[in-house]
Amino acid sequence: MSTPTAEKTATKGKLALYWAASCGGCEIAVLALDEKILDVAEAFDIVFWPVAVDAKVRDVEKMADGSIDVCLFNGGIRTSEQEYMARLLRRKSKVLVAFGSCAHEGCIPGLANLNTRQEIFQTVYHQTLSTENAEGREPQPATEVAEGTLHLPVFYDTVRTLDQTVPVDYYLPGCPPEAERIWEAVQAIVQGELPPAGSVLGPQTTVCDECPRTRSEKKIKEFKRTWQIIPDPQTCLLEQGLVCCGIATRAGCGAKCPQVNSPCIGCYGPNEGVRDYGARLMSALASVIDADTPEEVERIIREGIPDPVGTFYRFSLAHSLLRRKKLAQA
Amino acid sequence: MKRISIDPVTRLEGHGKIEIFLDEQGEVANAYLQIPELRGFERFCVGRPAEDMPNLTARICGVCPEAHHMASTKALDDLFHVEPPPAAKKLRELFYSIFFATDHTTHFYALGGPDFVVGPTAPAGERNILGVVKKVGMEIASKVLKMRRDGHELIQLIGGRRVHPNWGLPGGVSRGITEEQRRQIEELGRHAVEFARFSLKLFEDVVLKNSDYVKLITGDIYVHRTYNMGTVDANNCVNFYDGMIRVTGPDGREHAKYHPRDYPQYVAERVEPWSYLKFPYLKRVGWKGFVDGEDSGVYKATPLSRLNAAEGMATPLAQAEYQRFYEVLGGKPVHHTLATHWARLIELLYATERWVELATDPEITSSDYRVVPREAPTEGIGSVEAPRGTLTHHYWTDERGILTKVNLIVGTTNNNAPIAMSVKRAAQKLIHRGEVREGLLNMVEMAYRAYDPCFACATHTLPGQMPLEVVIRGPDGTELRRLRQNL
Numbered sequence: 164m165s166t167p168t169a170e171k172t173a174t175k176g177k178l179a180l181y182w183a184a185s186c187g188g189c190e191i192a193v194l195a196l197d198e199k200i201l202d203v204a205e206a207f208d209i210v211f212w213p214v215a216v217d218a219k220v221r222d223v224e225k226m227a228d229g230s231i232d233v234c235l236f237n238g239g240i241r242t243s244e245q246e247y248m249a250r251l252l253r254r255k256s257k258v259l260v261a262f263g264s265c266a267h268e269g270c271i272p273g274l275a276n277l278n279t280r281q282e283i284f285q286t287v288y289h290q291t292l293s294t295e296n297a298e299g300r301e302p303q304p305a306t307e308v309a310e311g312t313l314h315l316p317v318f319y320d321t322v323r324t325l326d327q328t329v330p331v332d333y334y335l336p337g338c339p340p341e342a343e344r345i346w347e348a349v350q351a352i353v354q355g356e357l358p359p360a361g362s363v364l365g366p367q368t369t370v371c372d373e374c375p376r377t378r379s380e381k382k383i384k385e386f387k388r389t390w391q392i393i394p395d396p397q398t399c400l401l402e403q404g405l406v407c408c409g410i411a412t413r414a415g416c417g418a419k420c421p422q423v424n425s426p427c428i429g430c431y432g433p434n435e436g437v438r439d440y441g442a443r444l445m446s447a448l449a450s451v452i453d454a455d456t457p458e459e460v461e462r463i464i465r466e467g468i469p470d471p472v473g474t475f476y477r478f479s480l481a482h483s484l485l486r487r488k489k490l491a492q493a
Numbered sequence: 494m495k496r497i498s499i500d501p502v503t504r505l506e507g508h509g510k511i512e513i514f515l516d517e518q519g520e521v522a523n524a525y526l527q528i529p530e531l532r533g534f535e536r537f538c539v540g541r542p543a544e545d546m547p548n549l550t551a552r553i554c555g556v557c558p559e560a561h562h563m564a565s566t567k568a569l570d571d572l573f574h575v576e577p578p579p580a581a582k583k584l585r586e587l588f589y590s591i592f593f594a595t596d597h598t599t600h601f602y603a604l605g606g607p608d609f610v611v612g613p614t615a616p617a618g619e620r621n622i623l624g625v626v627k628k629v630g631m632e633i634a635s636k637v638l639k640m641r642r643d644g645h646e647l648i649q650l651i652g653g654r655r656v657h658p659n660w661g662l663p664g665g666v667s668r669g670i671t672e673e674q675r676r677q678i679e680e681l682g683r684h685a686v687e688f689a690r691f692s693l694k695l696f697e698d699v700v701l702k703n704s705d706y707v708k709l710i711t712g713d714i715y716v717h718r719t720y721n722m723g724t725v726d727a728n729n730c731v732n733f734y735d736g737m738i739r740v741t742g743p744d745g746r747e748h749a750k751y752h753p754r755d756y757p758q759y760v761a762e763r764v765e766p767w768s769y770l771k772f773p774y775l776k777r778v779g780w781k782g783f784v785d786g787e788d789s790g791v792y793k794a795t796p797l798s799r800l801n802a803a804e805g806m807a808t809p810l811a812q813a814e815y816q817r818f819y820e821v822l823g824g825k826p827v828h829h830t831l832a833t834h835w836a837r838l839i840e841l842l843y844a845t846e847r848w849v850e851l852a853t854d855p856e857i858t859s860s861d862y863r864v865v866p867r868e869a870p871t872e873g874i875g876s877v878e879a880p881r882g883t884l885t886h887h888y889w890t891d892e893r894g895i896l897t898k899v900n901l902i903v904g905t906t907n908n909n910a911p912i913a914m915s916v917k918r919a920a921q922k923l924i925h926r927g928e929v930r931e932g933l934l935n936m937v938e939m940a941y942r943a944y945d946p947c948f949a950c951a952t953h954t955l956p957g958q959m960p961l962e963v964v965i966r967g968p969d970g971t972e973l974r975r976l977r978q979n980l
Contacts (some may be wrong), residue, residue, distance in 0.1 A: 191555050277535050
């Protein structure tokens with residue numbers, strides 16, 4: 164990084180950042196780099212970043228295929244417009260990074276895969292308590308108003324992750340990724356020290372390895388819900404019966420939630436080599452249950468974990484082997 | 494009929510779109526604000542454990558997750574019939590005041606400020622946060638960065654994470670603070686009060702002493718006489734964390750004052766087929782279309798609305814500013830949308846004063862920050878003032894606390910109709926005989942930027958200047974003219 168400015172300019176890479184169906188938290192996480200943002204701008208020409216750089220989709224369309232060195236893409240894919248952007252940026256980028264939980268695993272909005280588009284419309288536009296809609300209106304792809312036609316993008320039945328839409332080279336997990344991990348990823352890219360394609364950029368350990376709480380042998384006779392107990396601030400939360408997901412979740416956050424006495428909720432997704440996060444978490448929890456029979460294990464899980472899919476697949480449903488609730492055949 | 498599509502290329506490209514139609518004479522016939530996005534939290538949260546809601550609903554918005562986390566936590570108190578101990582309520586309000594101060598700072602300096610500090614007619618390339626830095630100097634920019642960094646660090650210190658805290662529980666919070674942490678919070682809070690005073694001084698010097706700006710604020714492009722909504726304490730002073738909802742009319746008189754639990758009697762939401770976002774209105778007045786006045790149920794829920802709906806501020810410095818605000822602008826209520834920026838700074842001052850008050854409260858380091866609920870959950874409503882408007886979470890569960898029904902009225906949603914109306918009015922004032930004045934782009938932007946709309950999360954951040962494109966098409970859809978700004 165100590166090369167003269169002219170030389171640096173000549174070798175500057177091209178960086179793009181984009182957001183699809185997301186909450187904006189990933190952008191805030193990038194901005195949490197604070198003054199390091201300037202270092203990123205030093206190392207890269209930021210050719211597309213709707214939040215900060217004045218380039219338009221049309222400008223990206225004009226770029227040569229593969230001319231963007233790295234694209235950090237956050238958000239899931241829920242509409243045709245988002246799908247278009249994913250395909251466009253894949254084509255234009257040498258390296259495409261699924262940035263944050265939505266692009267990586269579908270995140271919380273991916274829980275919408277437990278419902279259909281029609282169910283969501285029924286609730287939001289007809290059934291919610293404060294909705295007054297005697298006329299039975301719903302948003303339409305095209306609406307004729309007195310002055311002309313108004314268009315809306317089509318809302319898909321299913322939330323998809325980025326790699327269910329286009330091939331992805333790397334993954335940066337977390338909801339959102341911590342600024343330190345983003346910075347490490349950027350440095351690895353700058354120094355050309357990227358791991359093999361397909362890798363998740365992060366530590367290959369679990370949150371438990373970053374957690375300062377004291378652990379002993381785990382033997383759980385029943386699971387507790389967070390509102391039911393006030394946990395001891397020093398002891399492992401799982402040992403106290405709380406469903407702490409740290410046991411199955413990739414490290415990288417610094418175990419921040421356990422440090423404020425709250426169980427890990429799993430936002431960093433599966434550790435290395437795990438295809439299905441929920442299955443891994445389930446088996447990890449089952450292994451610490453103190454019971455003599457499989458029936459007993461099942462009872463303890465059933466009673467202590469009343470929403471298995473929302474607990475085991477809180478962040479990863481869209482990317483899991485389950486993916487979604489079965490759709491009725493058309 | 495000609496049409497003008499405003500297709501911002503920032504987040505609004507996927508999350509908001511403005512269509513302006515011109516009649517045969519080239520005058521504005523109508524304007525539509527369309528939100529082309531829906532995620533369906535009200536549906537897919539059904540079946541989840543209620544205690545997950547503060548974390549699930551934080552993902553509605555990564556810019557103001559603290560607001561959802563807090564409204565949700567309060568809904569859980571109600572749901573589980575549990576009263577948090579006083580220390581828990583104070584800790585929550587402390588956390589929330591720090592969040593409010595941080596968020597309002599970002600908006601004023603990165604988003605709203607550039608129009609005034611650099612000037613609405615300055616070259617677009619300078620009308621951004623960097624332009625602000627250039628105009629006011631690096632020393633001030635450092636203050637802004639420090640304020641933001643301090644705020645985010647304390648949010649993490651108290652709530653666990655900078656973005657998406659994991660801290661709220663029915664009956665309190667998951668962890669309290671130590672005396673050492675309290676001292677740090679107090680010290681940074683005292684800096685924050687000075688920063689807020691400085692910001693108001695800057696507003697005074699740059700905006701109020703410039704008669705052109707004052708004319709713009711009090712002129713007729715940006716004015717709407719609607720109802721105003723906000724949360725008030727027992728003395729009818731503005732409160733962000735808790736209180737009664739007060740609604741005042743276009744004439745300033747009280748229209749309603751109700752417990753947040755009673756919101757279904759007062760607020761209804763309308764569905765339009767051309768937007769995924771619903772349009773709330775006052776139920777007792779009724780929906781009369783996108784019009785203002787006493788007979789129209791349209792209301793605003795913004796920093797300006799909160800000042801209008803209250804009778805004062807609960808802290809001394811903010812109260813003095815509150816009085817001055819109405820003296821300068823000619824009495825209550827103020828209906829000039831651009832005055833929202835000033836109101837936001839008064840709220841910033843209040844938030845920082847409250848931050849110090851709570852950080853120096855003897856009870857704040859108490860270990861009595863949580864009680865465990867003992868009653869079966871049923872139904873619960875929680876409400877806070879989000880920076881962008883009154884935020885309501887309403888849950889129903891079975892006896893195990895599994896959600897059976899969810900209703901959410903989100904901050905910005907309250908302002909869906911007023912923002913659309915403000916855009917239309919600005920367009921009507923600026924477009925005549927089909928001639929689109931060059932200044933339209935930024936002027937239209939200013940009409941809705943004052944609301945700090947959350948579907949434009951992008952605009953909370955660096956440039957403060959949203960790239961916009963206006964395409965004017967003939968009746969057959971052919972492109973007649975294209976205006977670009979920041980592209």
